[in-house]
Amino acid sequence: MAQIALIIVDVPTMQTNDPYSYVIPTDLQNQIEVGMRVVVPFGRGSRLVLGMVVGLQEETDYDGKLKAVLSVMDLAPVLNPELLKLSDWLAETTYAFKISCMETMLPSVMRAKYEKTVRMTGDVPQDVQDRLFGDQEEIIYDPEKMPAQDVSELLRLRAAGQIEMDYHVKNQAKAKTQLTITPLMTPTELANERQNVKPNAKRQIDLLNYLGTIQGQTVSQHQVITETGISAAVISMGAQRGWLKKVALETYRDPTHEVTRTEPLALNDEQQVAVNRIDEAIQGRQAHNFLLEGVTGSGKTEVYLQTMAQALAIGRTALMLVPEISLTPQMVNRVKSRFGSKVAVLHSGLSTGEKYDEWRRIERHEAQVVVGARSAVFAPLDNLGIIIMDEEHETSYKQDEMPRYHAREVALWRGEYHQCPVVLGSATPSLETRARSQKGLYERLMLPHRIHQQLPTVQIVDMRDQLANGQETNFSDALKTAINERLDRHEQVVLMLNRRGFSSFVMCRDCGFVLKCPNCDISLTLHMDTHTMKCHYCGHEEGIPKICPNCGGHKIRYYGTGTEKVEQELREKLPEARVLRMDADTTRKKGAFERILTQFGNHEADILLGTQMIAKGLDFPDVTLVGVLNADTALGLPDFRASERTFELLTQVAGRAGRAEKPGEVLIQTFNPDNYAIQLAAQQDYERFYGVEMRIRHQGDYPPYFYTAQITASHEDEAVAAKAMYEITGELQRRLSPETIILGPTPKAIARVKRRYFYQVVVKYKHEAALKATLTDILQSTQSPERRGLKIAIDPDPYNFI
Numbered sequence: 169m170a171q172i173a174l175i176i177v178d179v180p181t182m183q184t185n186d187p188y189s190y191v192i193p194t195d196l197q198n199q200i201e202v203g204m205r206v207v208v209p210f211g212r213g214s215r216l217v218l219g220m221v222v223g224l225q226e227e228t229d230y231d232g233k234l235k236a237v238l239s240v241m242d243l244a245p246v247l248n249p250e251l252l253k254l255s256d257w258l259a260e261t262t263y264a265f266k267i268s269c270m271e272t273m274l275p276s277v278m279r280a281k282y283e284k285t286v287r288m289t290g291d292v293p294q295d296v297q298d299r300l301f302g303d304q305e306e307i308i309y310d311p312e313k314m315p316a317q318d319v320s321e322l323l324r325l326r327a328a329g330q331i332e333m334d335y336h337v338k339n340q341a342k343a344k345t346q347l348t349i350t351p352l353m354t355p356t357e358l359a360n361e362r363q364n365v366k367p368n369a370k371r372q373i374d375l376l377n378y379l380g381t382i383q384g385q386t387v388s389q390h391q392v393i394t395e396t397g398i399s400a401a402v403i404s405m406g407a408q409r410g411w412l413k414k415v416a417l418e419t420y421r422d423p424t425h426e427v428t429r430t431e432p433l434a435l436n437d438e439q440q441v442a443v444n445r446i447d448e449a450i451q452g453r454q455a456h457n458f459l460l461e462g463v464t465g466s467g468k469t470e471v472y473l474q475t476m477a478q479a480l481a482i483g484r485t486a487l488m489l490v491p492e493i494s495l496t497p498q499m500v501n502r503v504k505s506r507f508g509s510k511v512a513v514l515h516s517g518l519s520t521g522e523k524y525d526e527w528r529r530i531e532r533h534e535a536q537v538v539v540g541a542r543s544a545v546f547a548p549l550d551n552l553g554i555i556i557m558d559e560e561h562e563t564s565y566k567q568d569e570m571p572r573y574h575a576r577e578v579a580l581w582r583g584e585y586h587q588c589p590v591v592l593g594s595a596t597p598s599l600e601t602r603a604r605s606q607k608g609l610y611e612r613l614m615l616p617h618r619i620h621q622q623l624p625t626v627q628i629v630d631m632r633d634q635l636a637n638g639q640e641t642n643f644s645d646a647l648k649t650a651i652n653e654r655l656d657r658h659e660q661v662v663l664m665l666n667r668r669g670f671s672s673f674v675m676c677r678d679c680g681f682v683l684k685c686p687n688c689d690i691s692l693t694l695h696m697d698t699h700t701m702k703c704h705y706c707g708h709e710e711g712i713p714k715i716c717p718n719c720g721g722h723k724i725r726y727y728g729t730g731t732e733k734v735e736q737e738l739r740e741k742l743p744e745a746r747v748l749r750m751d752a753d754t755t756r757k758k759g760a761f762e763r764i765l766t767q768f769g770n771h772e773a774d775i776l777l778g779t780q781m782i783a784k785g786l787d788f789p790d791v792t793l794v795g796v797l798n799a800d801t802a803l804g805l806p807d808f809r810a811s812e813r814t815f816e817l818l819t820q821v822a823g824r825a826g827r828a829e830k831p832g833e834v835l836i837q838t839f840n841p842d843n844y845a846i847q848l849a850a851q852q853d854y855e856r857f858y859g860v861e862m863r864i865r866h867q868g869d870y871p872p873y874f875y876t877a878q879i880t881a882s883h884e885d886e887a888v889a890a891k892a893m894y895e896i897t898g899e900l901q902r903r904l905s906p907e908t909i910i911l912g913p914t915p916k917a918i919a920r921v922k923r924r925y926f927y928q929v930v931v932k933y934k935h936e937a938a939l940k941a942t943l944t945d946i947l948q949s950t951q952s953p954e955r956r957g958l959k960i961a962i963d964p965d966p967y968n969f970i
């Protein structure tokens with residue numbers, strides 16, 4: 169019997185990244201298993217923290233006295249051996265704390281929640297007692313919610329030894345239950361009981377009669393009460409007398425409604441080839457990976473559905489990842505209509521309770537298909553037969569905070585573990601993925617044609633002309649005409665206002681010129697605090713130009729318009745059009761996103777006006793016109809992926825037009841009509857774009873030719889953060905090879921967030937043997953006393969440079 173448990177404690181620091189040994193008390197010895205959460209005392213004050221059991225041992229080689237496990241929080245392991253192994257890998261490759269990795273894999277209700285309470289231990293003056301404690305022995309200590317004066321009073325009492333503070337670990341993971349009743353007596357026995365009941369106890373007689381009608385059934389107590397009017401008290405009495413059994417049965421919070429079943433579609437030849445190749449890998453249990461490159465509307469989803477069905481047919485499970493914004497009811501219904509109740513859905517729109525229920529259904533093998541956004545990549549599916557990642561180019565697959573993982577890399581790891589194929593699907597694959605397929609790491613499967621129609625025709629509208637006519641408007645004449653045509657024909661219009669990179673850069677409205685860094689060729693970012701333009705890669709800084717350096721024009725200004733303003737203009741110009749607006753404001757409420765899309769699908773509006781939220785995944789047959797109001801904003805992002813983002817966004821949004829029988833048309837308004845990303849998006853020519861962009865990346869030593877890593881230091885005192893970053897840069901220069909390029913340090917665009925100042929440095933490298941050790945040492949270095957309060961974050965593959 170194991171005596172010692174190895175535990176990763178919920179204290180996210182580098183020192184606690186290795187397991188601690190704890191003694192298992194005798195009464196817990198046959199309860200504790202690897203992968204369970206426990207409560208343990210930690211540190212000098214022995215405060216209670218949550219921990220994860222990662223190993224069990226007979227004995228320990230630790231000399232000192234070990235602390236003991238206090239209690240076990242789970243009845244069964246919550247992390248299986250695969251996920252425990254994955255968390256080690258994740259911690260290692262993303263420079264994250266193990267406990268953070270484990271918590272990321274679990275539903276949020278299973279993460280530790282701590283409560284601090286205060287209890288009187290000495291003579292607290294009566295008036296203070298009355299005011300703070302009332303008639304209670306113990307109160308909750310919450311410095312954020314309590315008046316500051318009470319907090320200081322309590323701290324003073326603690327210093328005087330008159331009160332003590334205790335930590336508690338709360339388990340929030342509670343299954344939802346429903347009370348049920350089951351008859352325990354046969355009709356004859358019930359008849360006997362009836363003899364013994366007083367004739368005026370009418371409700372008891374009702375209950376006995378009712379139990380006669382539900383022989384052999386289990387019925388919810390709620391149903392009994394509403395149907396018969398018998399009270400809960402009478403039911404309890406019936407249970408005491410042995411007439412019936414009352415049991416709390418677990419139920420799931422069901423976040424979705426039933427959907428009608430659909431049959432697989434007859435595949436076209438291109439789809440069939442793709443399905444066959446993927447099936448071979450499923451059947452052959454091969455960790456063979458695919459890039460499914462299919463233009464918008466080419467029927468990639470049908471390929472996903474049919475290959476997932478193959479995996480299920482041989483008794484394995486299927487995981488399908490989609491970006492959060494395309495996890496629409498439309499998408500979910502497409503999967504549910506094929507696999508019914510086998511499907512579990514994980515997305516941010518669910519309540520924490522709903523998420524927990526979906527997670528348990530997966531864990532208990534009640535769901536064999538999981539559809540979800542980024543973190544669903546950790547769904548506890550056993551025996552995976554296929555992993556699909558739709559829209560694999562989406563940057564939302566990359567998590568910006570610890571652990572800074574990319575779901576694609578996790579998916580590939582799990583494919584390897586389960587020996588199953590991973591399918592990366594996109595109309596506009598990321599350069600990294602496309603380059604890997606070029607090298608033969610992924611097999612490339614192509615769907616070059618749309619199912620129903622040709623790709624839409626795309627026209628670029630030069631907004632400089634519009635402006636030259638003296639009009640400051642968001643709608644060119646061409647776009648207005650095209651919208652009017654759709655209104656006449658009762659077809660629908662999607663209008664996108666791109667707000668990514670909104671007003672963080674300046675652009676000339678005469679010539680489209682965007683100010684770039686002379687060293688890095690990356691857009692400079694506007695800093696309103698210092699009234700300067702800064703480069704986030706190398707730190708170059710200059711004043712905000714008043715005159716365009718390119719054309720000498722005076723119309724240089726912050727770029728951007730709000731959706732609300734555009735909606736207003738639309739209503740003035742086209743008063744008869746019915747408009748739905750979709751942006752962060754109108755979708756804040758739960759279910760709003762869904763409601764707007766349903767309304768649009770029901771033709772309750774002619775125009776759907778939105779931010780980049782509406783660019784992806786929507787499949788409405790009557791949308792024949794897509795208008796992009798401002799194609800340029802993403803070009804202004806201080807990011808080497810800015811052109812890729814622009815190309816991808818425009819191609820995707822263009823893909824919303826003409827998806828069914830009616831042909832589609834797209835108008836792209838821009839101040840940069842000659843920009844290659846905009847040009848090639850208009851031609852919907854991914855291959856050409858890939859070629860051009862790869863050359864540019866090669867010249868600039870950017871991914872996929874080079875790797876990047878980002879180190880960020882933050883502190884409440886700007887000087888401490890800056891000094892640390894300069895020292896770190898020095899260390900990097902000393903230890904890394906001369907071929908490696910070090911950019912920075914620079915302050916971050918939003919230099920001060922949550923009262924902290926941020927500095928960063930970006931490392932670009934090709935082969936760097938010393939990187940891992942150097943970065944790990946840098947992470948450890950926050951322990952030195954002069955760096956107290958300093959936070960260092962390392963991103964092994966950053967996507968966000970602002």
Ligand SMILES: Nc1ncnc2c1ncn2[C@@H]1O[C@H](COP(=O)(O)OP(=O)(O)OP(=O)(O)O)[C@@H](O)[C@H]1O
Pocket residue numbers: 433434435436439462463464465466467468469470594595619620784785786787823827
């Ligand atoms: N074999 C088929 N026969 C008939 N219709 C099909 C077939 N395959 C797909 N479709 C239909 O074609 C439309 C486009 O397919 P789908 O949405 O899967 O494309 P997609 O490649 O995922 O597009 P996007 O990348 O733009 O989201 C859908 O309405 C789908 O139901």
Ligand SMILES: [Zn+2]
Pocket residue numbers: 676677678679680681716717718719720721
């Ligand atoms: Zn200009």
Ligand SMILES: [Zn+2]
Pocket residue numbers: 685686687688689690703704705706707708
């Ligand atoms: Zn620069």
